[in-house]
Amino acid sequence: MINMKNATKWRYFSSAVSVILMIVSISVIAVKGLNWGLDFTGGVVSEIRIDSSISAKTLQPVLQQAYGQEVSLIAAGEPGRWVLRYAAPSAGQTMPELPEVLAGMNTQVEVLNTSIVGPQVGQELAEQGGLALLVAMLCILGYLSYRFEWRLASGAVFALVHDVIFVLAFFAATQMEFNLTVLAAVLAILGYSLNDSIIIADRIRELLAAKPKLAVKDINNQAIAATFARTMVTSGTTLMTISALWIMGGGPLEGFSIAMFIGVLTGTFSSISVGTSLPEWLGLSSEHYRVTPVAQTP
Amino acid sequence: MITDSLLKSNARGSQPKKLLNHYSAWKYLVLVVTLVVMALSALPTWYGEDAAVQISPKAGIALSPTQIVSELVKADILVKRLDSKDQQTLVILNDEGQQTLAKSLLATHAQDPAELTLALSPAAPEWLLGMGFEPIKLGLDLRGGVQFLLDVDITPVYQTQGSSLADALRAFAREQGIRGLSVRQGAEEQLTVVMPEAARAEVRQFMAKQYPLWQVSSNNSQLKLALTEAEKINLRNLTVQQNLQIMRTRIEELGITEALVQRQGESRIRIELPGVQDPAAAKSVIGATATLAFYEVKDSATGAILIKDKTGNPVPVARKPVLTGEHIVDARAGIGEMGTAEVNITLDSEGGRRMTDFSRGHIGKPMATAYSEYSRDANGKAVQSNEIISVATIQSVLPERFRITGAGSYQDAQQLALLLRAGSMTAPVTIVEERTIGPTLGAENIHNGFAALALGLGITLVFMALWYRRLGWVANLALLANMVLLFGLLALIPGAVLTLPGIAGLVLTVGMAVDTNVLIFERIRDKLREGRALAHAVDKGFDSAFSTIFDANFTTMITAVVLYAIGNGPIQGFALTLGLGLLTSMFSGIFASRAIINLVYGKNFSRDVRV
Numbered sequence: 001m002i003n004m005k006n007a008t009k010w011r012y013f014s015s016a017v018s019v020i021l022m023i024v025s026i027s028v029i030a031v032k033g034l035n036w037g038l039d040f041t042g043g044v045v046s047e048i049r050i051d052s053s054i055s056a057k058t059l060q061p062v063l064q065q066a067y068g069q070e071v072s073l074i075a076a077g078e079p080g081r082w083v084l085r086y087a088a089p090s091a092g093q094t095m096p097e098l099p100e101v102l103a104g105m106n107t108q109v110e111v112l113n114t115s116i117v118g119p120q121v122g123q124e125l126a127e128q129g130g131l132a133l134l135v136a137m138l139c140i141l142g143y144l145s146y147r148f149e150w151r152l153a154s155g156a157v158f159a160l161v162h163d164v165i166f167v168l169a170f171f172a173a174t175q176m177e178f179n180l181t182v183l184a185a186v187l188a189i190l191g192y193s194l195n196d197s198i199i200i201a202d203r204i205r206e207l208l209a210a211k212p213k214l215a216v217k218d219i220n221n222q223a224i225a226a227t228f229a230r231t232m233v234t235s236g237t238t239l240m241t242i243s244a245l246w247i248m249g250g251g252p253l254e255g256f257s258i259a260m261f262i263g264v265l266t267g268t269f270s271s272i273s274v275g276t277s278l279p280e281w282l283g284l285s286s287e288h289y290r291v292t293p294v295a296q297t298p
Numbered sequence: 299m300i301t302d303s304l305l306k307s308n309a310r311g312s313q314p315k316k317l318l319n320h321y322s323a324w325k326y327l328v329l330v331v332t333l334v335v336m337a338l339s340a341l342p343t344w345y346g347e348d349a350a351v352q353i354s355p356k357a358g359i360a361l362s363p364t365q366i367v368s369e370l371v372k373a374d375i376l377v378k379r380l381d382s383k384d385q386q387t388l389v390i391l392n393d394e395g396q397q398t399l400a401k402s403l404l405a406t407h408a409q410d411p412a413e414l415t416l417a418l419s420p421a422a423p424e425w426l427l428g429m430g431f432e433p434i435k436l437g438l439d440l441r442g443g444v445q446f447l448l449d450v451d452i453t454p455v456y457q458t459q460g461s462s463l464a465d466a467l468r469a470f471a472r473e474q475g476i477r478g479l480s481v482r483q484g485a486e487e488q489l490t491v492v493m494p495e496a497a498r499a500e501v502r503q504f505m506a507k508q509y510p511l512w513q514v515s516s517n518n519s520q521l522k523l524a525l526t527e528a529e530k531i532n533l534r535n536l537t538v539q540q541n542l543q544i545m546r547t548r549i550e551e552l553g554i555t556e557a558l559v560q561r562q563g564e565s566r567i568r569i570e571l572p573g574v575q576d577p578a579a580a581k582s583v584i585g586a587t588a589t590l591a592f593y594e595v596k597d598s599a600t601g602a603i604l605i606k607d608k609t610g611n612p613v614p615v616a617r618k619p620v621l622t623g624e625h626i627v628d629a630r631a632g633i634g635e636m637g638t639a640e641v642n643i644t645l646d647s648e649g650g651r652r653m654t655d656f657s658r659g660h661i662g663k664p665m666a667t668a669y670s671e672y673s674r675d676a677n678g679k680a681v682q683s684n685e686i687i688s689v690a691t692i693q694s695v696l697p698e699r700f701r702i703t704g705a706g707s708y709q710d711a712q713q714l715a716l717l718l719r720a721g722s723m724t725a726p727v728t729i730v731e732e733r734t735i736g737p738t739l740g741a742e743n744i745h746n747g748f749a750a751l752a753l754g755l756g757i758t759l760v761f762m763a764l765w766y767r768r769l770g771w772v773a774n775l776a777l778l779a780n781m782v783l784l785f786g787l788l789a790l791i792p793g794a795v796l797t798l799p800g801i802a803g804l805v806l807t808v809g810m811a812v813d814t815n816v817l818i819f820e821r822i823r824d825k826l827r828e829g830r831a832l833a834h835a836v837d838k839g840f841d842s843a844f845s846t847i848f849d850a851n852f853t854t855m856i857t858a859v860v861l862y863a864i865g866n867g868p869i870q871g872f873a874l875t876l877g878l879g880l881l882t883s884m885f886s887g888i889f890a891s892r893a894i895i896n897l898v899y900g901k902n903f904s905r906d907v908r909v
Contacts, residue, residue, distance in 0.1 A: 112735075181802075198850050234816050238806070245802055256802055
């Protein structure tokens with residue numbers, strides 16, 4: 001069992017796990033890469049509903065012939081519902097409409113949605129997304145360095161990077177589509193992961209000032225213990241609502257919910273483990289938060 | 299903290315009026331008024347919107363309201379209500395799926411079917427709408443519709459400017475007898491002029507006088523000419539605005555009241571057409587091409603064609619135009635020497651020659667400007683529409699640059715300049731992004747989104763009630779107040795749009811909003827464990843939790859703001875609900891829940907309570 005005596009050991013152990021996970025994650029991203037969605041690559045995605053008796057095998061050659069290229073075909077939710085994805089027609093060329101293509105299949109075709117994104121727009125969206133991530137990171141760093149001492153802040157930042165990399169690695173490993181909504185989730189994770197770290201850091205700062213005699217590792221343990229109930233309750237309610245979104249939200253929000261779920265999970269874990277251990281290794285001490293006596297006369 | 303409590307007790311000693319856990323009456327008043335207003339603002343969304351067909355008086359439908367209803371009922375279209383106000387008739391339907399059907403049925407009775415528009419009408423009771431509250435606007439992903447992103451290619455506009463100047467320079471060299479002058483054009487408007495040393499000053503003078511908007515720099519024996527950066531930006535803005543204007547007028551014809559046409563970034567135009575199910579029809583309207591021509595006005599209709607002007611009067615004009623729009627390089631509105639509005643037109647060299655030849659023989663006679671547009675109708679056939687936009691009298695021989703006066707006010711002149719530039723259509727527009735969301739998918743998205751919200755809210759309410767027992771229901775009241783505030787705000791803020799990721803943001807807010815209360819409650823528990831009475835623990839708990847709550851929310855706020863600023867469309871919807879959710883959760887979690895706790899537990903000094 002984890003208790004106050006062996007808590008430090010547990011913390012170091014979990015930090016080591018975090019670091020190993022991070023190395024593994026980075027190599028997964030490097031090897032497999034992300035499966036960029038339509039928003040970033042450009043192309044055509046259509047969702048259709050047709051007779052449920054038509055199988056992918058019969059559908060594939062018809063589409064391939066009509067569009068003159070490999071058409072990716074993914075079953076979506078219920079039988080007879082498919083998501084098609086193929087490259088956008090080049091300038092000046094027109095592609096046959098789906099109902100025409102499937103006219104020979106003796107079925108009613110209902111096109112639920114179609115998105116056509118030009119390659120130029122995709123490129124721009126990817127750049128915009130990267131910019132958003134960068135700007136958010138910089139703003140957060142700025143705020144943290146203003147609010148906390150750099151050693152304490154570095155723990156929160158490391159935890160943050162850890163969470164984002166882990167979520168990206170999950171999307172690389174499963175090859176789930178990485179689209180704009182998932183990117184939004186990653187940015188939301190930035191905020192959320194920090195939320196946890198800051199609340200613990202706040203407690204550490206408070207305890208450092210209140211009990212300057214205590215060893216930093218014990219202060220860290222006490223801070224974690226004091227905020228543990230809150231961490232669990234908030235993460236718990238957030239995870240519950242995200243699960244609700246995952247179960248009920250349907251296809252369009254699936255990637256978003258999964259990313260958020262993993263992000264919140266690792267966010268909680270990292271804020272307790274590396275988030276507190278790193279400042280310790282960097283030599284955080286109560287010196288940095290000594291209460292300076294206020295001058296008697298103004 | 300020690301100093302804090304000392305200060306408090308001092309204050310209490312000197313000022314007996316300072317009460318523990320007491321909110322003055324005005325704070326409760328603010329709280330109640332805010333909640334009531336927000337609840338009223340959120341209510342219309344609860345009722346939703348009904349699909350409707352709007353009939354303007356210009357449509358010329360000869361049927362009486364009762365006849366309209368009976369016609370629709372005959373075709374199995376269920377009519378919910380029919381409002382007739384100031385001759386404007388609104389037919390509100392039961393089923394959204396029958397909207398297009400109803401419109402096409404009514405169109406058969408109308409003289410001008412273009413005056414029938416698809417619309418949405420709030421379903422909330424009259425007294426609520428009368429107070430100015432409206433339902434939350436739904437994004438395309440929830441409502442169904444078509445969205446286009448158009449790219450306006452500015453390069454040809456610059457190129458035209460460059461080639462026009464090149465022509466002018468060559469003509470200038472001919473007139474002045476400068477030999478050995480050659481002009482080369484770069485990828486855009488930049489020109490490289492090679493000439494004898496002697497002529498350089500002359501050319502520079504010509505540039506400074508005639509083309510002050512060009513930057514001239516010398517490089518060895520060459521002159522490099524380029525548009526100033528400010529002028530390029532100006533040209534780009536004019537071009538995009540001109541295209542925006544064209545798109546707006548074209549989309550008006552589609553008859554969608556809530557269509558959105560707006561500029562996005564430097565040279566993009568975003569068009570959202572809610573309710574449209576067939577992108578092909580919309581595409582042909584957007585992709586229509588416009589041309590412009592100058593005609594000689596004839597005295598009688600014999601040997602002439604008749605083109606109607608704005609008021610509908612036919613104007614007889616020569617069969618062959620003097621000049622067509624592709625020769626127009628630029629057209630701008632200005633104020634002339636006499637203080638009247640005018641339009642300055644620049645033609646290319648060939649156009650200039652033709653205009654000079656024509657005007658020489660027709661001084662004192664009127665010349666008409668016609669605007670025509672080619673578009674495809676519902677059957678894919680090309681349709682041309684013609685209109686005379688101005689008739690002006692030729693005062694003198696017209697060179698390449700001339701002005702048209704008598705167009706009316708400055709606004710009219712601006713409008714004409716816009717049309718003239720539109721007629722030249724030098725900036726090709728391409729559709730770079732197209733998204734269609736079918737109405738069934740939109741409805742499905744709404745259903746899924748709100749089911750997730752209901753489930754998430756339900757679980758959280760139950761969990762909080764079980765976990766914190768007596769304080770739990772306070773947190774739950776705060777959470778419900780938070781939802782009311784959030785929906786109320788979304789409906790109130792102009793331009794706020796609820797999208798599917800926006801609903802995800804709402805669900806996430808539910809999970810994160812309780813955090814404020816959890817932080818406070820955990821602090822209260824700590825204080826109780828230290829042996830304080832409940833009332834004191836409440837006071838200390840709220841005080842010590844505040845800075846933590848602020849810190850934690852601030853960082854999430856940063857990401858929400860960044861997302862809103864950089865993202866677009868659905869992502870902005872997410873950023874909006876996330877950011878607003880943070881604000882409302884601070885309000886309800888700190889202010890509203892304190893107000894409740896003060897009333898109920900504020901004077902409870904027992905020490906053996908458990909929360």
